[in-house]
Amino acid sequence: MMKIKEELRLKLDAYIRKYYQSKLLRGGMYFLGIGILYFLLVTLLEHFGHFSGKVRLGLLIALVSGLGIILFLYIVMPLLGLLRIGSHLSYDKAARLIGQYFPEVSDKITNTLELSRISEADNRLLQASIDQRIQNLNPVPFNNAVNYRDNLKYWPILVIPTLLFLVLLVSGQWRAISESSKRIVEYQREFVPEAPFKFILLNDNMQAEQGEDVTLQLMFDGESLPESAQFISEDASGRFVKSGPNHFEYRLEKVQRDISFNIYANGFESRTYKLDVVPVPRVRSFSIQVSPPAYTRIPPFDTEMKSVIDVPEGSRVAWNLNAEATSEAGLATSDSTYVFVRNTEGNFFLEQRVLHSMKYRLITRNSRLEKQSAVDNELEVIRDEFPVIEASLVSDSSAPNVIFYKGQISDDYGFSRMQLVIEDGDKTLSRKDLRLENSAISQVFSGVVDMDSLSGNSRNLRVYIQVWDNDGVNGAKSAKSKVFETRVLSKNEQKERIKRQYQSYFTEKEELDQFSEQLKKDMEALKNRLLNSKKADWKDKERLKELMDKQQQLLERQREMEKEREKLRQKEEKVEPKSEQLKEEEKKIEDLKDEDKKKELEDLMKEIDELMEKMNIDQLKEKLDQMEKMSSQNQRSEERIDELLKQLQFQKDVLEEAERLEELGEKMEELAKKSEDNRKEASEQEEVQKEFEKAKEKIDQLKEENKQFAEEAEKQDMEQEQQEADENMQDASEQLEQNQKQKANESQKKSGENMKQMSQKMMQAMMQMQGRQHQEDMKTLRQILENLETLSFNVEDLSELSKKSGKSDPLYRKLLVDQKRLQDGTRIIEDSLVALGTRVPEIKETVYNELEAIKSNLDKSIQTLEEQNGGQAAAYQQFVMTAANNLALLLDQALQQMQMQMASMMQGNQSCQKPGGGKPSLSNMRKMQSELAKQMGDMKQGEKPGDTGQDGKGGQKKGEGRNGKEIVEMLSRQEQIRSQLEEYMEQEGMSGDKGNLQKALQEMKDLERDLLDGGIQPESLKRIEEIETRLLESEQAEREQRQDEKRESKSAEQKEQLYQEQLEKYLREKEGQKESIYTSPVNMKKYYKSQSNQFLNQN
Structure with a gap:
């Protein structure tokens, strides 16, 4: 059964294939015939129409699309059906077509197909019916339903266009078809009708820069030449101007973009020409931003481009360019090119740090053209100039080692530093920074420099001022002032100068004293005149006014002299600091000045002026008496201070010479230790000899000034030491000449020892003199x-x-x-x-x-x-x-x-000329306390019952009677001992047995209170024993501590021995007297104060 169905399908498939093959054959005829006809139609249209490129593009599209449609309908679709692709002929439709050709089987095929779709399992009987039907159809030839010959009736569609095509091909008109088709295919090209002459443009280059004028030059070539021509483009048209035989010109002004144009002449049109306009790089804006270096303190600034722009050296310069039709930009200098950075379309940026002046041209370019600026631009770099200094340096005779300087400096931007430089030959000794205002470009300066620290030896120095600018690009540049040459005095030379100034000071003070004395006499004369007259006349007024003026001048000059003396004192201190003892002596003298007295005198002078105006003779005489007394007091005070200063100056001179001798002795001893060349050593010894000669001369002067010092110096036998020093130096010089080095050194050492002995004896002589005085x-x-x-x-x-x-x-x-x-x-x-x-x-x-x-x-x-x-x-x-008692107390x-x-x-701890001075001794305090204890014990044993009665209760009053004076004496001595102990503790500080001393001090205060309140009590004796014990313990502790300390030098021992000798001599002279040493008066009641004064006056 299956085999029967398959045969039906195969026969139907064969029919379908033949059906499409026939249709494909007929389609091929349609395609060729209609295609040829359509192609000829389109090309003929172009041939007669001679269309533009756009129309030709349309014809090409129409031709291609039309042929495509025909191809699809008549070739592609039948082919797809043949290949069973997509929609194709079904069995049912094929059965109907076969039935049209074979009517007797038309329904049978259709019914059979429908029945064959029914499943065999459903109806076996029906299936058998179908097989029967198929077998009945097998004899029918389905393929005969399609006849290829049926397509011959369409031959005109193919033959007529083909014949037409062949006719055109054979007849020679094919060129028109081929050219037309060529123009359609090449629609972009311009095809013009061929003229009987040729259009010839003489311009070598059909390219022009944007904005420039272009002249088109035209000529013709052929048998029939036109007499005119016309320019035609999309934007403009015009006639060519005939400039000569067969020569025409047309001017295009400031062309901005490409121009396509044709030329018409005698009804013919040339092909399309094109003038290519090249965009020209064009600058819209060009500016410069300058950022000077920070140290110049010039703010950044902008400027438009100019031929020359001044900028500070080291500035950062930014060029900002805005240009059109520009792809690149740069700056071209003589040796290099700097390229701009393109930020955005048309905007360019270039930044450079400028150190040198530069000439440049701006370059702009695009892909087709490069442009340079017509003129050179220039950046003129302003160099940082050197600073300028004008300075003067002067020295003052009153301050030899002090230099005063002043001057002016200037610079274009400012300064970094300024120094005062001191040089000794090629060696720089000092550089002192001077104050300046860094940002001020011009400024004055002044100041003073002290060169005492450089005054070891006198020598010539070079001094100048050097200033540096603040150049942040090349580094600070400097300029120097003129060199000032000065001589620095040595310490000894400065001392000598100060001595001469003191001498001048005392000389002037003596003249001032003479002036004061004369003024006193004149005042006395005027006072006597007023005493003898009842009324003052105008001459008296004028004379008095004149004397008041002189008195005021005297006071002012005295104040000025005090200032000068203070300056000299400061100079002394600067050259060489004084010992504490000398400072103390100076302070004592300075404390004697009484400026208040001068002011009182000035106030009195004002009162006298007022009384003179009122003509009050009696009061005027009284005030003149007061003024005379006050003037005398002022003069006496001035003379006293001057005399004390002279004595102090003498003391300083002696000390200075003693120190000089000590230094010379050390120098000689150092020479004795050296092993240098004999010639050099001899030269150094000669310098010492010269200094020694000066010292001897000065010592002789001191002896002449003070006979007491001369006497004491003679006692010390200084002449012997001086003579031996001279002899030893002379021997050393001779021995050096004879090359006896060892002997020379021995002589030098002895000479140094002699000089040191002279120094010690000189000090001893002065101390002896001071002690005696x-x-x-x-x-x-x-x-x-x-x-x-x-x-x-x-x-x-x-x-x-x-x-x-x-x-x-x-x-x-x-x-x-x-x-x-x-x-x-x-x-x-x-x-x-x-x-x-x-x-x-x-x-x-x-x-x-x-x-x-x-x-x-x-x-x-x-x-x-x-x-x-x-x-x-x-x-x-x-x-x-009262005044006498007060005076006695003072x-x-x-x-x-x-x-x-x-x-x-x-x-003997230190001499009065050396720093520190002496301090109280525990041993002396203990001995004084023991003597006082013995005196109190004797007094207590000798008291009578009525001697210590209370006030108002029988007996004598407290402190009166025969024991009152002794109690006052003991109280005063006890307070003196306490004061010494307080001073000792203050000097010792935390060292020493402070615990015992503190208790002893408190016991002393309690003892003083007992003596003030009730005289000598049993507790008083116990207190004094306790005080002695504690002082003894502290003295032993101090002795043990000193055993571990270094022994003092030989000279110090000698001075201590000298002081001890003086003390013993003094005690022998005062044997039998009991001297008390006081520090300050005791705060006592009135009666005890009176008794104390009486006791002191008697002793």
């Missing part, structure tokens, strides 16, 4: 105190008599005589004090104020006695007593200080 001064001061005591007692007696005397009492005559006698005694005291004050700075100026009070009140008491006013005279006499304090200084000198 100190003792004489203390003796004088004690005598003055005794005289004051006598004066006080005598005035007291006169006061009592004055109170008892009445008017017209004959006793007044005797009182006047005694009072004037006391007045004469006061003058003696005054003369002694004035003379002593010129040697003893411990005597304060207040001493002379009290002395003046004594004199004034004595004068007033005499005047009142002459008026027989005893009561008033007694009052003035009482003032005299002098007592001065004596205490002198005794302390003497004791310190004699304890």
Whole structure:
């Protein structure tokens, strides 16, 4: 059954294949015939139409698409059906087509196909029916239903176009078809009708730069030449201008873009020509941004491009370019090209650090053209100039090693530093930075430089000022001022100069004193004139005004001299710092100055001026008296200070020469140790000899100035040491000449030792002189105190008599005589004090104020006695007593200080000329405390029951009676011991047995309180024993500590021995007297103070 169905399908498939083959044959005829006809139609259209390129493109598209459609319909689709691809002829449709050809089997084939789709399992009977039907159809030839010959009826569709094509090919008209088809295919090309002549453009290059004018030059070639021609393009048209036979021109102005054009002549059109317009790089904007170096402090600035632009050296310059039709840009210099960086379309950037001036041209280019700027541009670099300095350096004769400088500096941008340079030959000794304002481009400067630190030896130095600018590109450049040559003085030369200035100072002070003395005489004369006249006239006014002016000038000059003296003191300190002892002595003298007195004198002068205007003679005379006294006091104070300064200057001169001898001795000893060339060593020794000669001359001058020093120097046998030093140096020189090196060194060493011995003996001579003078001064001061005591007692007696005397009492005559006698005694005291004050700075100026009070009140008491006013005279006499007691107290304090200084000198730790001074001794304090304890014990044993009664309760009052004076003495001595202990502890600091000393100090204070409150008590004796014990323990601890310390030098031992000898001599002279050494007065009640003064005056 299956085989029967398969046969039916095969027969149907064969029919279908033949069906499509026939259709493919017919399609091929359609395709060829219609295709040829369509192709001829399109090419003929182009042949007769001669269309433009766009139309030809349309024809090409129409031709290709038309042929494609025909190919698809008549060839591709039948072929796809034949290959059973896509939609194709089905069996049912094929059965219907076969039935059309074989009507007798039409329904049978269709029914059979439908029945064959029914499953065999469904109906076997039906299946058998189908097989029967198929067998009945087998004899029918299905292929005969398709006849290839049926396609012959379409032959005209193929034959007619083919014949037409062949006719055109054979007839010679095929060229038109081929050219038309060529134009259609090459639609981009321009095809023009061939003219009987040729269009010839004479322009060699059909390329022009954008914006320029172009002239087209045309000529024709052929048999029939046109007489005119026309230019035609999309944007413009115009006629060529005939410029000659067969020569035509057409001008295109400022062409901006490509131009395609044709030329028409005699009805013919040329091919299309094209003028290629090249875009020209064109600058829209060109600016420069300049960023100068930071050190110039010039802010960044922008500028448009100019032919020349000034910029500071080292600036960063940024060129900003905006250009059109530009792909690249650059700057071309003589030796290189800098390329811009393209940021965005048309924007270019270039940055360079400019160190040198440069000329350049701007280059712009694109892919087809390069342009350069017509003129050179220039960056002019402004160089950082060298600084300029103008300076002057001068030295002052008053300050030899000080240089004053001033000047002016300038620079274009500023400075980095400035220095003052000091050179010694090729060696730079010092560079001192000077202050300047770095940002100021012009400034003045001034200052002073001290070269004392360079004054080891005198020599010539070169000094100049060097300034550096702030050049941040090339580095700081410098300029120097003119060189100033100066000579630096050595320390000795500076000292000599200061001495000469002191001499000038004292000379001028002497002249000033003479002026003051003359002014005093003139004032006295004017005062006497006013006393003898009742009224002052205008001459008196003028004379008084003149004297006031002179007095004011005197005061001002004195102040100026004080300033000059202070400057000299500072110079001394700068050259060589003084010892503490010398500073202390200077301070004592400086403390004597009383500026307040000068101001009081000036105030008094103003009052006198006012009284002179009011013509108040009585008050004027009184004020003139006051002024005379104050002027005298001022003159005396000035003379006293000058005299003390001279003594101090002498002391410094002696010390200086002693130090010089010490240094020369050390130099000689150093020469003795050297092993140099004899010639060089001899030269060095010669220098020492010259210095030694100067020292000898100075020592001789010092001896002439002070005979006491000369005497003490003679005692020390300085001449012998000097002679031996000279002889040894002479021997050394001869031995060096004879090349006896070892002997020369021995002589040099001996000479050095002689010089050192001279230095020590010179110091000893001065100390002996000072010690002797100190003792004489203390003796004088004690005598003055005794005289004051006598004066006080005598005035007291006169006061009592004055109170008892009445008017017209004959006793007044005797009182006047005694009072004037006391007045004469006061003058003696005054003369002694004035003379002593010129040697003893411990005597304060207040001493002379009290002395003046004594004199004034004595004068007033005499005047009142002459008026027989005893009561008033007694009052003035009482003032005299008070002033005398005050004066005694002040002098007592001065004596205490002198005794302390003497004791310190004699304890021998340091000389009074050397730093540090002496300090109190525990041993001396313990001995003094033991003596005081013995005195208190003796006094306690000798007391009577009534001696220590309380106030108002029988017996005597506290402190009165025979023991009051002794208690005051013991109290004063105990306070002195305590003060020494406090000073000792302060100097020792934390060293020493401070615990014991602190307890001893407290016991001393308690003992003083016992003596003040109730005299000597049993507890007092216990306290003093405790004090002695603690002092002894501390002394032992101190001795143990000193055993571990280095021994002092030989010279120091000699000085200590000298002080000890002086102390022993002093004690022998004062044997039998018990001297107390005081530091400050005790704060006592009035009675004890009076008793203390009496005791001091007696001692």
